[in-house]
Amino acid sequence: MNIEKLKSAHKLLNEYKYELGKIEKGYTNRTLYINVGDNTIKEKPVTQLMKDKFIGGKGFGLYYLWHAVTPETKWNDSENEIVIGSGPIGGITQYPGAGKSLVCSLSPLTGMAMDSNVGGYFGPLLKFSGFDALELQGKAEKDVIIFIDGNKGTITIEEAPEEAIDSHILGEQLTEMYAENEEDKRNISVVSAGSAANHAYMGLLNFTFYDVRRKQIRLKQAGRGGIGTVFRDKKIKAVVIRFAGVKGNLNNADDQGKINRTGIKLHKEIHDFDAQQCRMRQVGTANIIEVMDQYDLLPTHNYKFGAHPDTYKISSKVFTGMITQNTPDGCWYGCSLSCAKAVDHFELKTGPYKGQKVIVDGPEYENAAGLGSNCGIFDPHAVLELNFYCDTYAIDTISYGTMTAFVMECYENGLINKEITGGLELNFGNAEASLEMLHQMARGEGFGKLAGLGVRNLKKIFAEQYGADPVFLNDIGMEQKGLEFSEYMPKESLAQQGGYGLTNKGPQHDEAWLIFMDMVNNQIPTFEDKAEALHYFPMFRTWFGLNGLCKLPWNDIIPASNKHSDEPAKIPEHVQNYVELFNGVTGKNIDKEQLIIQSERVYNFQRIFNIRMGYGKRIHDAIPYRAMGPVTVEEYLSRAERYDGQLKELVGFNPEGKSTEEKMAALRAYREDQYQMLTDAVYKRRGWTMDGVPTIEHLQSIGMDLPEVIEVVKKHL
Amino acid sequence: MIKLNNRACEWEEGLTVQGLLDKKRYTYPKLIIKINNVLVPQDEYTSTVIRDGDDVKVIHLLAGG
Numbered sequence: 020m021n022i023e024k025l026k027s028a029h030k031l032l033n034e035y036k037y038e039l040g041k042i043e044k045g046y047t048n049r050t051l052y053i054n055v056g057d058n059t060i061k062e063k064p065v066t067q068l069m070k071d072k073f074i075g076g077k078g079f080g081l082y083y084l085w086h087a088v089t090p091e092t093k094w095n096d097s098e099n100e101i102v103i104g105s106g107p108i109g110g111i112t113q114y115p116g117a118g119k120s121l122v123c124s125l126s127p128l129t130g131m132a133m134d135s136n137v138g139g140y141f142g143p144l145l146k147f148s149g150f151d152a153l154e155l156q157g158k159a160e161k162d163v164i165i166f167i168d169g170n171k172g173t174i175t176i177e178e179a180p181e182e183a184i185d186s187h188i189l190g191e192q193l194t195e196m197y198a199e200n201e202e203d204k205r206n207i208s209v210v211s212a213g214s215a216a217n218h219a220y221m222g223l224l225n226f227t228f229y230d231v232r233r234k235q236i237r238l239k240q241a242g243r244g245g246i247g248t249v250f251r252d253k254k255i256k257a258v259v260i261r262f263a264g265v266k267g268n269l270n271n272a273d274d275q276g277k278i279n280r281t282g283i284k285l286h287k288e289i290h291d292f293d294a295q296q297c298r299m300r301q302v303g304t305a306n307i308i309e310v311m312d313q314y315d316l317l318p319t320h321n322y323k324f325g326a327h328p329d330t331y332k333i334s335s336k337v338f339t340g341m342i343t344q345n346t347p348d349g350c351w352y353g354c355s356l357s358c359a360k361a362v363d364h365f366e367l368k369t370g371p372y373k374g375q376k377v378i379v380d381g382p383e384y385e386n387a388a389g390l391g392s393n394c395g396i397f398d399p400h401a402v403l404e405l406n407f408y409c410d411t412y413a414i415d416t417i418s419y420g421t422m423t424a425f426v427m428e429c430y431e432n433g434l435i436n437k438e439i440t441g442g443l444e445l446n447f448g449n450a451e452a453s454l455e456m457l458h459q460m461a462r463g464e465g466f467g468k469l470a471g472l473g474v475r476n477l478k479k480i481f482a483e484q485y486g487a488d489p490v491f492l493n494d495i496g497m498e499q500k501g502l503e504f505s506e507y508m509p510k511e512s513l514a515q516q517g518g519y520g521l522t523n524k525g526p527q528h529d530e531a532w533l534i535f536m537d538m539v540n541n542q543i544p545t546f547e548d549k550a551e552a553l554h555y556f557p558m559f560r561t562w563f564g565l566n567g568l569c570k571l572p573w574n575d576i577i578p579a580s581n582k583h584s585d586e587p588a589k590i591p592e593h594v595q596n597y598v599e600l601f602n603g604v605t606g607k608n609i610d611k612e613q614l615i616i617q618s619e620r621v622y623n624f625q626r627i628f629n630i631r632m633g634y635g636k637r638i639h640d641a642i643p644y645r646a647m648g649p650v651t652v653e654e655y656l657s658r659a660e661r662y663d664g665q666l667k668e669l670v671g672f673n674p675e676g677k678s679t680e681e682k683m684a685a686l687r688a689y690r691e692d693q694y695q696m697l698t699d700a701v702y703k704r705r706g707w708t709m710d711g712v713p714t715i716e717h718l719q720s721i722g723m724d725l726p727e728v729i730e731v732v733k734k735h736l
Numbered sequence: 737m738i739k740l741n742n743r744a745c746e747w748e749e750g751l752t753v754q755g756l757l758d759k760k761r762y763t764y765p766k767l768i769i770k771i772n773n774v775l776v777p778q779d780e781y782t783s784t785v786i787r788d789g790d791d792v793k794v795i796h797l798l799a800g801g
Contacts, residue, residue: 535796541741574799582768
């Protein structure tokens with residue numbers, strides 16, 4: 020690659036110099052605002068209100084986004100922002116999982132505020148460079164690159180016409196371009212999208228870190244909700260940051276010793292137990308592929324079924340053999356859980372990079388389930404190739420997998436045909452067709468371009484233009500609020516139906532994953548029990564996003580003390596670790612109850628943000644019936660004994676002598692009613708009206724009664 | 737019959753904890769198992785016999801990605 024040639028084509032649009040900052044107790048106390056439309060670069064102070072009410076990370080992102088947009092703003096309006104930030108704990112190196120960036124923007128898929136978390140080095144390096152968050156607003160006329168040099172105190176906006184768009188190449192080019200030498204490459208992080216984000220609504224952002232052992236960049240994804248599409252719509256090619264000098268005390272914590280002690284404890288647990296528990300260091304999140312299959316939870320054939328005889332072909336054992344071993348990879352310094360896996364020297368069989376040997380970051384569980392089993396694809400090479408191209412083209416593997424499974428079911432049911440798909444035979448299991456559709460998406464051509472609009476838009480198009488039955492499409496199209504479901508089967512867990520449906524951004528499991536607590540452990544049998552879980556866990560997990568933390572070290576490693584706990588699902592020892600970390604960094608003195616209230620403020624703010632944008636009510640929390648029960652006779656018959664038993668025991672309906680259709684109707688009426696009763700219980704527990712609107716009294720009780728928030732709520736009470 | 741996670745479950749003479757896990761296809765490794773509220777250590781799964789009427793809890797500690 021001729022870096023000098025690429026660089027010489029740059030045109031400087033603006034340069035800004037700033038005083039290097041100092042971090043005090045986890046905060047730099049300022050943020051960076053860049054408008055790529057008029058090339059404004061400026062600093063903003065972080066107010067005490069922001070720190071008290073919004074903490075950082077996703078909280079700061081939502082706060083800035085609220086004030087940047089109006090209820091009329093669409094995702095592709097210039098005032099829409101992309102906000103990237105870490106959080107007060109982000110960047111510490113003593114406790115695993117402390118390098119997350121949180122990204123917020125109005126989503127092309129949902130029209131509401133989206134938040135997505137991602138590893139890689141960018142968030143911590145941004146803080147060490149002097150800023151708690153970065154706002155990106157406006158639209159450039161031509162492709163630009165933003166470069167932040169956190170050692171020299173300079174920020175530039177440069178037109179950049181010649182670099183690649185796809186992330187695996189662009190990341191390498193820009194790391195080479197902006198690093199001062201080979202040693203300096205570890206100090207670079209690049210945020211970029213890819214060619215499919217130019218066309219599809221499910222575009223993601225890649226965040227790099229430089230892998231010093233492989234001497235290559237690695238890609239981590241802010242996958243959900245199409246923020247990469249917003250990035251490309253703004254004609255931002257990349258944001259590059261450079262900061263040399265990472266060390267363990269840069270947060271200038273209030274009590275470094277407390278952080279060190281808490282970290283050592285967890286490192287020891289990981290050392291002692293990971294090999295027997297989750298094998299994160301060995302195989303990463305892919306460890307649960309066959310577990311999900313064994314418990315009938317692995318989505319196959321568009322969530323029709325929860326298991327498949329061919330799952331062994333894409334099991335963790337298969338991927339363990341493909342992943343380069345003995346290099347446990349963390350996506351931030353000090354993460355001994357090291358779940359970031361890679362397949363090296365992977366030879367591509369299709370597409371523009373056919374024949375090249377590349378590094379595939381993955382496979383993660385969601386990729387194997389979404390790109391694989393849910394589409395009936397049980398070829399591990401095809402799963403990895405789809406994984407690679409989704410990443411470099413900047414396509415969310417979850418949305419892509421769920422959308423592809425949907426169009427495959429439509430194709431097999433004759434709702435769409437080869438004429439509509441441009442010749443693609445989109446039967447379940449056709450990996451070649453899925454790959455070609457993905458390449459079309461990147462080129463902005465054919466059925467692939469259409470598919471990139473996501474399940475919600477496809478349902479409308481298939482019904483209105485091709486005469487498909489809209490009721491059936493709504494039953495099988497696994498999206499809610501416009502976002503595609505992530506890759507778990509919620510049919511047999513009412514609590515998880517709520518975990519997907521009663522969420523702020525849509526059906527992503529990062530709010531609550533309650534399937535085992537509910538379906539297997541039977542720990543939350545009543546509506547009130549489920550509602551309590553659907554209050555506590557979403558609030559607790561929101562907190563990671565306020566602080567720049569990864570969720571995995573909370574409960575993907577279990578301490579020895581947990582078996583004696585009264586509330587083992589909460590992992591109380593680890594909850595206390597987070598209290599210690601927050602207090603150790605910030606010097607505050609919160610307890611585990613105040614931790615939940617910190618989240619509750621931001622959670623309710625996001626709910627009200629949704630209401631402000633015309634969503635966020637009970638009607639928007641409805642989920643497709645495929646998420647609740649069997650839509651088709653085929654599904655019912657596949658688990659007939661289970662469903663017949665439930666009709667007798669739970670519904671009071673005698674299935675003897677009844678047709679399958681009659682039994683399905685009775686089961687459906689029961690399950691839909693259960694979801695409504697769950698919704699009532701959850702809204703009550705969360706302090707919301709039965710239409711899903713937070714009450715003023717509740718907002719006052721948690722301290723989120725800001726005037727602009729109350730003004731929105733009043734109109735809906 | 738026994739109670740398994742507060743649900744009725746068939747029992748047979750000589751059923752061990754490991755036998756129950758096999759029968760229910762409980763393959764997930766992060767488990768807390770208690771019989772009549774007494775913890776069963778992992779290295780005693782094969783030797784611990786479940787008696788008729790026991791209250792067995794097999795708590796899976798998985799909470800998603």
